[in-house]
Structure formats: C-alpha cells, structure tokens
Amino acid sequence: MITVVLPSHxxxxxxxxxxxxxxxxxxxxxxxxxxxxxxxxxxLRGTIRDQVTQERRPFLRFFACEEDVTHEPPDxxxxxxxxxxxxxxxxxxxxxxx
Amino acid sequence: xxxxxxxxxTRKGAFVLTSDAKRKHWDISGPHFAGWxxxxxxxxxxxxxxxxxxxxxxxxxxLIQRSNDGGKSWEPVGNKFAYDGIPGTHQWYDGTPHxxxxxxxxxxxxxxxxxxxxxxxxxxAALFRSIDGGQTWVELxxxxxxxxxxxxxxxxGGMCLHTIILDPSHPDRMFIAISAAGAFRTDDAGxxxxxxxRGLRSEHIPNPTAEVGHCVHHIAMHRSRxxxxxxxKHWDVMRSDNAGDSWQEVSGNLPTDFGFAxxxxxxxPETIFVVPIKSDSEHYPxxxxxxxxxxxxxxxxxxxxxxxxxxxxxxxxVLRDAMATDALDSCGVYFGTTGGQVYxxxxxxxxxxxxxxxxxxxxxxxxxxxx
Numbered sequence: 001m002i003t004v005v006l007p008s009h010x011x012x013x014x015x016x017x018x019x020x021x022x023x024x025x026x027x028x029x030x031x032x033x034x035x036x037x038x039x040x041x042x043x044l045r046g047t048i049r050d051q052v053t054q055e056r057r058p059f060l061r062f063f064a065c066e067e068d069v070t071h072e073p074p075d076x077x078x079x080x081x082x083x084x085x086x087x088x089x090x091x092x093x094x095x096x097x098x
Numbered sequence: 099x100x101x102x103x104x105x106x107x108t109r110k111g112a113f114v115l116t117s118d119a120k121r122k123h124w125d126i127s128g129p130h131f132a133g134w135x136x137x138x139x140x141x142x143x144x145x146x147x148x149x150x151x152x153x154x155x156x157x158x159x160x161l162i163q164r165s166n167d168g169g170k171s172w173e174p175v176g177n178k179f180a181y182d183g184i185p186g187t188h189q190w191y192d193g194t195p196h197x198x199x200x201x202x203x204x205x206x207x208x209x210x211x212x213x214x215x216x217x218x219x220x221x222x223a224a225l226f227r228s229i230d231g232g233q234t235w236v237e238l239x240x241x242x243x244x245x246x247x248x249x250x251x252x253x254x255g256g257m258c259l260h261t262i263i264l265d266p267s268h269p270d271r272m273f274i275a276i277s278a279a280g281a282f283r284t285d286d287a288g289x290x291x292x293x294x295x296r297g298l299r300s301e302h303i304p305n306p307t308a309e310v311g312h313c314v315h316h317i318a319m320h321r322s323r324x325x326x327x328x329x330x331k332h333w334d335v336m337r338s339d340n341a342g343d344s345w346q347e348v349s350g351n352l353p354t355d356f357g358f359a360x361x362x363x364x365x366x367p368e369t370i371f372v373v374p375i376k377s378d379s380e381h382y383p384x385x386x387x388x389x390x391x392x393x394x395x396x397x398x399x400x401x402x403x404x405x406x407x408x409x410x411x412x413x414x415x416v417l418r419d420a421m422a423t424d425a426l427d428s429c430g431v432y433f434g435t436t437g438g439q440v441y442x443x444x445x446x447x448x449x450x451x452x453x454x455x456x457x458x459x460x461x462x463x464x465x466x467x468x469x
Binding site: 007009010012013043045046047048050051052057059060093094 | 132133134155156157158159160161174177178179180181200
C-alpha cells in the first residue's frame, strides 16, 4: 500500500480526513500513483493534472523521502520507501495567494 | 406561499440565502466549497432544485458542482473542458498570437426546457454544452471557429465568455458576450454565429466601430420581449430592439456610463437597472456613493436609487454577474459587492437593505422565485 498525502482542499473534495492508502499496480511512479488516486476518487480528476494535457497543475509539487520529485519524469520509479509504504508521497500546494 | 432563494458566488465559496415572499428575514447557508472561487451558481428554470455551480482555484483548476436539492447537498460532476480540434490562437494583450487555453468557467446557463442541459461560458472564450447534467461537456465550436476568432483579445479580467442568454421564443437562438470580442448570436442552436456589434463604439480600439473587439460587460433581456436587449459595455449603456442587429446608446444622464452589471425588472420590460462605476482603473462608485440607477423608459432617462445604500466612503465594485431580479409581484432587485455585501430591494429599487454584509468579495448573484 502506498500512502498519499493530499492538500487539505483535495481531502475535503474526496471526503477523506487523513492520508490516503492506495493499491498501485506495477511500479510506483508519479503517473501510476495519480492514476490509482483518480480511479479511486474520480472527483479529483483534473485537480492535480489537467484533464486534457495531463500536465501537473503549476501550483502543485510532488515530494518523496524529503526530495522534490516534481520535475522527475512521470514514469520514473519513486524511491523504494514510497513503493513499500514506509514513506508517503506528498502532493503539496504552493503556499501563496489570498 | 412563495419564497426566494438567492445564490451567491464569492471569492471564497458559495452562499445560499433564503427568505419568504416578504423578503425581510433571511437564512444564510454556507460557505459551500469554502476557500474556492465560485464564479457562478444558477438554478434550472424547469427544476428549481437543480443547481449548477462553477468552482475553481488557481491551484486545483475547475470543478462543476451539481445540486438536486436546492443547494443543501452537492456532487462534483464533469470538469473536462476540451476545445474541439486544434485550439488555434487568439491575440494576446500585446497583439501576438496566443494559444487558446482553458482557465475557468465564468457562467453557467441551464436550459429553459431540460434540467440536464446546461451551457458553460469559459475563459479562454468558448461555449460548452452538457446534455447529461454536467457529466460531460462538448464545445459548440462554431463560435470559437468564427472567422474573427484569431483577432479576439482578452479584457483585463481575461478573455472570458461571461454572458449566455437563451431566447424563450426561439429555441435555437442564443446570445453570448465575450470580453473583449463583443456580442454574438446563433439562430441554429450554436452551429453558426454572427457578431452583433453594429452601433457599438469603443474609442480604445484601433477601429472604434469594428465588427469585433468590443469589451461588452453584460447583456440582459426580458423574456417577454426577447428581441430587446440591454447592454452594459465597458463604456456606454446600449439597447437593441432587433435582437442585436443594431444598437443605440441609452446612457443618457448617468453620472458615468462605465459599469458591469445590468438587469431588467421582472414585470416591466422597459425598466432597467445599472450600477455606474468610475472608470477606468478605479472601479468604484463615483464620489464614494453606491447608487443603483433605474430607467423606466428603457434607457436615456435615469434616476438614482440611494435609500439604504451607503452614500459616503463606499469604494466597492459590483461585478457583471452580480445583479439579479426576482419575479414576485413587487419585483425584488439584488446585487452583491466586492466588499461582501448583498443588497436587496423588495420594491424595485426604491428601498435597499443589506441582507448579508460580510461575505467574501461577491462574484455573482442569481435569484430563484420559488412557488
């Protein structure tokens, strides 16, 4: 099981109160995690990646094992600790705006 | 007994205000979708408990929410807004070509006949339609594909399609407006469109009487006379008596002809309301006095309505979709401000009172008159 930490607005939208536990088929990558996340919580489609271009929304970043993996290729393997569930995959919103 | 439901979109959520027909005591529910920008909320004319809301932020993009119980509960529906074909380019502020990019939905217009059919006006300007209650959206690309599309430019708020008016007597006729392209009409249910900007004059564009390029802020129609349209343009209040084929200025004695909102009395199709705003970059009421102006002659002759509105030190704005009227015997008029007040008048503008005064900045106000 992979643990995903969502920004608070997306937790509200998905009706979850804490971290999300996901079964991810195959290798743990940004794309496979987001695919599994959107399959389980369809209301999140389009909120992390643009529905048409599949590009990450510019005010969001991804972190794993205290590393910024935002700009890694979407199919690059994530650290083993994320794949095993020992460390979460963080989706963070920019601290900005009014 | 009749009642009224006011749907308010704000910078930080949606609010639903309800009252009986006296319109003296109001219940307020919300914020719904707290923290999100709610550009517009509107109910179906044929099923008033069916509401649609446009929810967005810069962080998480666009969502569409639907309610089947008058706003007590909501469910997200489809939010995939894909431009038809290769999007092409429009003009950027500096005149260079800029690719069409979806940003948000400014306005939702439910069908007059079917609660599952709803239109969405988008930025960058395009018109989408759903026929399954908002689950899926298809662009009516004949509009964006109009030959003038590559010359459209954004206004200061973005290149938004902000006004959608459905003609109750001609089901295939629809009017839309875009800042800053102008107004367009279809007579074949959205397949083809024609610019309807003859008579508009905009001194701030290279050709002041161009076919397109005008910064139309909002258009209003009375459903009993769908060929008569009233327009608040960036500057000038305009009127058309032939479904937009030509326009004439009716700004008359307004203290400034700049503004955003315009609406029509529910029972008197020649009675219209505007809120003059000081142009161009100030965007607050002249002299710090919040005044609604009413014309009972379809324009040109205007009277200031001030009772109950702040007449000093008021520097709020009233945005284009933030005015509406109810259909009770004594027509109610409502508008919201960027200062978070929603003002209401139960007597067609003679007297005003704030029914709520400390909301986030109000983006839109719609009213439902319930049996």
